[in-house]
Amino acid sequence: MQSPTEHQRKTTDMGWPEEEALWWYTPLSEPLLSSELARLADARTHGDTDSVTFQPCPNPEEASQDRFVIADWSLTGGNWAFRAVFDGHAGHETADYAAAALPGVVRDALVRVLDAAPAVEPDAAAVEAALLNAIADFDASLGEGVHALFPEAGALTDMDEAAVHAVVAANGPAAKAAVLRAMRGSTALIALSDPTRANLWVASLGDCAAVLGTRPEGGEWSAELLSFAHNGENPVEASRVRAAHPGEPECMLNDRVLGVIAVTRALGDFTFKLPPVYTDRVFVPVGEAGPDMAAKLAVCSSRNHTTPYMSGVPQTIHVAPRSHGAHEALLIMCSDGLGDLSPHRLDVSEVLAPQWVRAAERGEPGNRALAVLRDALGGDDLEKVSRSLTVEMTSRWMDDTTVLVQRLF
Structure with missing residues (x-):
């Protein structure tokens, strides 16, 4: 793309007039904007x-810090489809590790279910349980990596920073990697579909979203939200955390766990799952937390009385897309950045899910995920979309956004 001339540039407040700042951006015309x-x-x-x-x-x-995985596995009965979105936070380590290692864990669990009854259609409940347990066990293994280095919380109390570093160094580079992927965090959204696409399983940890779009022959598209918002803005999740920690008013504060983190379920984030001594003596020094992060971790420690405050157990759902006469079906999976682009971000089920399905279908026969993203950024409003692409800021002006659209049938 050629450098724009000075007169082409404009200024914008990016919709934040309270910032009393203007940033330069460059309006783009078609087809350059789309490309x-x-x-x-x-x-x-x-x-x-x-x-x-x-x-x-x-x-x-x-x-x-978003990652995604698209994998197809040739297993009993044919081609199984695995799709996943991971939205990392506080660093890349947990999302990177989950994207690399968790698919294999899920595959092994699925193979065990299929091998147990190779001659019959897979039991939907058994597959759902295997998916849930595989994810929960994977998250637990992240904490076990820290426990293997420091099995006794009481002993940690008497260790200074040099002693902690010595233990990590003695166990090689893999030890520090284990600490970092337990300390950092990631949401997870996983979808699994069988060879006939008659069955779809979705597991979620955090605030990514999965939407099933279906259309009967000759009919209109409908949208069904298949995921669960595991964050402090969900009153069900906030109540669950409070119920687990009676007498601790700061367990949920300002819609955040311990007043610090928005999500209530995630992979990693063992600052919220282990006693505070692990944060103070291991995560802060080994994770080389900067001043801002160290301050947040100190707040966590001061409010951490009865771990765990965050869960690594996903919620799961099984649906049969063909069961209601669907002639066509698609699955939309996205990180929470997509919803954050809309003023209706808290109304995914009623507003955003149907909007995303309509946008995906308008994107045929091109890239449907790109069509969903374009619609969220402003659609045909070239100025608005241009601002998102070209605004001259050094700090990010929107959340990481990943979208997958799978045509089931």
Whole structure:
């Protein structure tokens, strides 16, 4: 793209007039706008699934912590489809590790279910249980990596920083990696579908979203939310955390666990799952927490009385897309950045889910995930979309956003 001339640039407050600041941006016309969005979002098609993953801020320190996995497994009965979105926070380590290792854990669990009854249709409840347990066990293994180094919380109390570093160093680079992926965190959204696509299983930890779009022959598209918002803005989740910690008013504060983190379920985040001595003596020094992070971790420790405060156990759901006469079906999976682009971010089920399904279908026969992203950024409003792509800021102006759209049938 050629450098814009000075008169082409405009200023915007990015919708934040309270900031009393203006930033430069460059309006783009078509077809340049569409090609730039596709490039920045790394729009791709993988068989039956379209993908985008988008963080337009060019500052390397703001690189996206979203990850996704698209895998097809040739197993008993045919081709099983695994799709996953991971939204990392506080660092890349947990999301990177989950994207690399968790698919294999789920696959092994699924193979055990299929091997137990190879001649019959897979038991939906057994597959759902295997998916839940595989994810929960994977999260527990992250904490076990820290326990293997420091099995006794009481002994940690008497260890100074040098002694902690010595233990980690003695166990090699893998030890520090184990600490970091337990300390950092990631949401997880996983979908599994059988060879006939008659069954779909979804497991969620955190605030990603999964939406099933279905259409009967000759009819209109409908949308069904298949995921659960595990964050402090969900009163059910907030009540669950409070009920587990009676007499601790700060267990949920300002819609955040211990007043610090928005999600109530996630992979990693063992600051919220282990006694505070692990944060003070292990995570802060080994994780090389900067001043801001160290201050947040200190707040966590001061309010941490009866761990765990965060869960690594997902919620799961099984649906049969063909059971209600669906002629066509698609699955939309996204990190929470997609919802954050809308003023209706808290109304995913009634407002955003149908909007995303309509946008995906308007994107046919091109990249449907790109169509969903474009719609969320402003659709046909070229100025609005241009601002999101070209605004000249060094800090990120939108959350990391990943979208997968899978055509089930």
